[in-house]
Amino acid sequence: MTALAPILRAQIAASGPLTVAQYMATCLLHPEHGYYTTAQPFGAAGDFVTAPEISQMFGELIGLSLAQAWLDQGAPTPFVLAEPGPGRGTLMADILRATARVPGFHAAARIVLVEASPALRATQRETLKTSPVTWADSVDALPDAPLFLVANEFFDALPIRQFIRRGDGWAERVIGLSGGALSFGETAPVPHAALAHRLQDTKDGDLIETCAPAQAIAATIGTRIKAHGGAALLIDYGDWRSLGDTFQAVQAHKPVDPLAAPGQCDLTAHVDFEALAQAVPCRFTRLTPQGIFLERLGLTQRAQALARGLQGATLDQHIAAHRRLTHPKEMGTLFKILGLYPDGSQPPPGLDP
DSSP states (O other): OOSSHHHHHHHHHHHOOEEHHHHHHHHHHOTTTOHHHHOOOBSTTSSBOOHHHHOHHHHHHHHHHHHHHHHHTTOOSSEEEEEESOTTSHHHHHHHHHTTTSTTHHHHEEEEEEOOOHHHHHHHHHHTTTSOEEEESSGGGSOSSOEEEEEESOGGGSOOEEEEEETTEEEEEEEEEETTEEEEEEOOOBOOGGGGGGGGTOOTTOEEEEOHHHHHHHHHHHHHHHHHOEEEEEEEEEESSOOSOOOEEEETTEEEOTTTSTTSSEEEOOEEHHHHHHHOSSEEOOOEEHHHHHHHTTHHHHHHHHHTTOOHHHHHHHHHHHHHHHOTTTTTTTEEEEEEEOTTSOOOTTOOO
16 A cells, blocks of 8 residues: 555545546645655656657757757747756756757757756756756746747646546546545536537547646647747647547556556556647647657667667667657657747748648
8 A cells, every 4th residue: 555545545535536637636746645756757767768768869859959940930039948847857958968059059048947846856957967957836937038848748747637428428537435445436427518529529438538737738838939939849649639548557667557556656648639739829730740750850860870889789779769769669659749839930840830
């Protein structure tokens, strides 16, 4: 039993079942026993590995895409270079290394990491100790300036709600108690005005997921880009429209029951990119698979250049990293990129309008 489990059971016993969103938020962010409060989830020794941890090439190409977008918009000075959910700071470190030779880019950049966890801030501070970094608690707190932002595996960790179609109504999936153990259930079905449009593409028994926090954050990012200029690369696993149960837990790089060890495993869900696009007031690109995006930016050429001089196990690891980032059976198709940019500008390199 985890330290958080009896707290959740007591809360349910006193106040009734939790929505999936309430459960996710508590498990991930509880001030004493939350996953992001207590764990070091990233990397081989943690519970999952993100693209920046797989290869430096990922962050390098992200950095060059943002730098070219900055140049295409007239190299505004100053500008905000931001990353929400920056993990250990690896992605930002690779971005800064790759853009060091872009004239004026570093001098104009105000680097801001959006991170609420004191423990992760400490790790990021160490990773980026040679760079002038500041921190913000939320995207709303970013400075008013042209915004060039990357969000990699950020939106998937935001709390979702799940709804099951029952006739012309929707029952919300909730988490209650069965025999003293956490278990899934559902509320009585009722009409939901916000879900009325999904009656057209779903059938009885279908499950869909919504994420109001993701839409709100995307709207904030898009509003800033529309007002001040900039670009954003939203990178995550998911698809254009939510359909089906994607709520999942990972522990030690393996899928586990989301209810089995609250507070000790990562909880995520696939991103509904259509909902993000509909929330932004600026322009957005076509949704593009990660493999295609990285190849357009020259990943294979960069991989070949880095491979010179490598041999043995090191070369094998390098080849495996390229495959994992791009192959359809790895991250190449599951992960996708949505770009945001202002009216009158070109989309970020690697993406189509």
